[in-house]
Amino acid sequence: MSDFREQALHYHSHPVPGKISVELTKPAETVQDLALAYSPGVAEPVREIAADPANAYKYTGKGNMVAVITNGTAILGLGNLGPLASKPVMEGKALLFKRFAGLDSIDIEVKHNTTEDFINTVANIADTFGGINLEDIKAPECFEIEKALIERCSIPVFHDDQHGTAIVTAAGMINALEVQGKEIEDAIIVCLGAGAAAVACMELLIKCGALREHIYMLDRKGVIHTRRDDLNEYKQLFANNTDKRTLQDVIADADVFVGVSGPNLLSPDDLKLMADRPVVFACSNPDPEISPVLAHGARDDLIMATGRSDYPNQVNNVLCFPFIFRGALDVRASKINDEMKIAAVDAIRSIAKEPVPAEVLKAAGVETLEFGAQYIIPKPMDPRLLPRIAKAVAQAAIDSGVAQIDMPENYME
Numbered sequence: 001m002s003d004f005r006e007q008a009l010h011y012h013s014h015p016v017p018g019k020i021s022v023e024l025t026k027p028a029e030t031v032q033d034l035a036l037a038y039s040p041g042v043a044e045p046v047r048e049i050a051a052d053p054a055n056a057y058k059y060t061g062k063g064n065m066v067a068v069i070t071n072g073t074a075i076l077g078l079g080n081l082g083p084l085a086s087k088p089v090m091e092g093k094a095l096l097f098k099r100f101a102g103l104d105s106i107d108i109e110v111k112h113n114t115t116e117d118f119i120n121t122v123a124n125i126a127d128t129f130g131g132i133n134l135e136d137i138k139a140p141e142c143f144e145i146e147k148a149l150i151e152r153c154s155i156p157v158f159h160d161d162q163h164g165t166a167i168v169t170a171a172g173m174i175n176a177l178e179v180q181g182k183e184i185e186d187a188i189i190v191c192l193g194a195g196a197a198a199v200a201c202m203e204l205l206i207k208c209g210a211l212r213e214h215i216y217m218l219d220r221k222g223v224i225h226t227r228r229d230d231l232n233e234y235k236q237l238f239a240n241n242t243d244k245r246t247l248q249d250v251i252a253d254a255d256v257f258v259g260v261s262g263p264n265l266l267s268p269d270d271l272k273l274m275a276d277r278p279v280v281f282a283c284s285n286p287d288p289e290i291s292p293v294l295a296h297g298a299r300d301d302l303i304m305a306t307g308r309s310d311y312p313n314q315v316n317n318v319l320c321f322p323f324i325f326r327g328a329l330d331v332r333a334s335k336i337n338d339e340m341k342i343a344a345v346d347a348i349r350s351i352a353k354e355p356v357p358a359e360v361l362k363a364a365g366v367e368t369l370e371f372g373a374q375y376i377i378p379k380p381m382d383p384r385l386l387p388r389i390a391k392a393v394a395q396a397a398i399d400s401g402v403a404q405i406d407m408p409e410n411y412m413e
């Protein structure tokens with residue numbers, strides 16, 4: 001493990017510190033080039049944009065640029081380690097935007113006092129970008145922040161840890177239940193964790209057919225139930241009218257476990273209490289609620305997923321955020337709405353059921369991948385994700401009336 005630590009630190013420090021840099025898209029060699037790029041030529045697009053703000057999409061990089069913005073209050077599953085410490089994660093998200101969707105991306109780590117401060121800071125710089133990806137902001141503040149920014153900004157604002165995670169979870173979950181021969185409407189669901197990802201995952205599963213009264217959500221104090229008087233308004237939405245109080249109470253006979261909490265919180269004995277053919281998504285990063293090795297040792301009828309790339313079935317928001325932003329930006333969507341999220345869920349689900357291209361098998365280092373217990377969602381390096389998700393999302397934006405331009409000609413073909 002310390003070997004891996006060394007490798008990770010070396011990766012981040014060599015040959016230059018960090019993971020991203022800026023490159024030029026225009027020649028800047030001659031005096032003539034500079035006259036166009038800067039004074040006096042630059043004055044021309046300035047006048048055009050002043051006359052019509054939409055011209056910013058024509059003459060600047062705005063339309064291909066996503067800001068990854070955080071305050072570092074919920075870094076992965078590591079906790080509140082502050083804005084600066086979150087920078088490697090945010091640079092990592094920028095790397096993924098570029099690598100998977102060709103989107104330019106810059107990380108912004110905001111130090112602030114009040115939630116209002118943070119909201120103002122982001123709203124005041126929003127027009128610089130084509131979209132804003134909020135990242136690793138703790139609950140419950142993240143809900144208020146996202147809501148306020150969606151209202152104040154004319155570009156898409158999307159809290160990745162909520163909706164990116166929820167979209168990939170819903171896609172994987174519905175596919176996994178299908179493999180297990182279960183219907184989402186009947187599934188008893190245990191959600192360990194009550195933060196940003198938990199609330200968004202459960203809300204989206206409900207939009208996809210799960211029943212609210214079948215969901216047991218747990219926070220640090222145990223089951224969230226109707227007789228608790230310490231619940232914020234977001235947890236209250238999941239207060240279950242039940243006498244069950246502990247993880248062991250609710251995991252018994254449950255069909256689904258979704259972990260968005262912390263490492264090693266689900267024991268093999270807990271797992272043994274679940275119903276036949278359960279689905280276990282242990283999504284805490286970097287260390288899951290139960291390791292796949294322990295889980296598969298405890299029973300052999302389960303479908304297991306984690307947030308990590310070194311096990312089968314990686315339920316990680318990287319399968320979503322680069323592509324949903326690509327589609328949203330390409331039709332200049334003013335927001336990312338539920339229709340676009342569900343279009344992304346359906347696109348991800350359908351890719352997993354189709355034959356896997358040879359290059360994906362090679363990158364995954366396996367001989368075959370076939371829809372089933374070991375393969376319920378596509379691999380992040382699958383080249384079909386970009387065209388399929390982006391196009392489905394762009395179409396949903398157009399159909400739901402939030403796109404500001406038509407589908408580009410021959411888009412993603």
Ligand SMILES: O=C([O-])CC(=O)C(=O)O
Pocket residue numbers: 075076077136160161285307316317
């Ligand atoms: O970065 C990841 O692997 C997924 C993520 O957004 C998080 O855990 O906060």
Ligand SMILES: [Mg+2]
Pocket residue numbers: 076135136160161
């Ligand atoms: Mg995150």
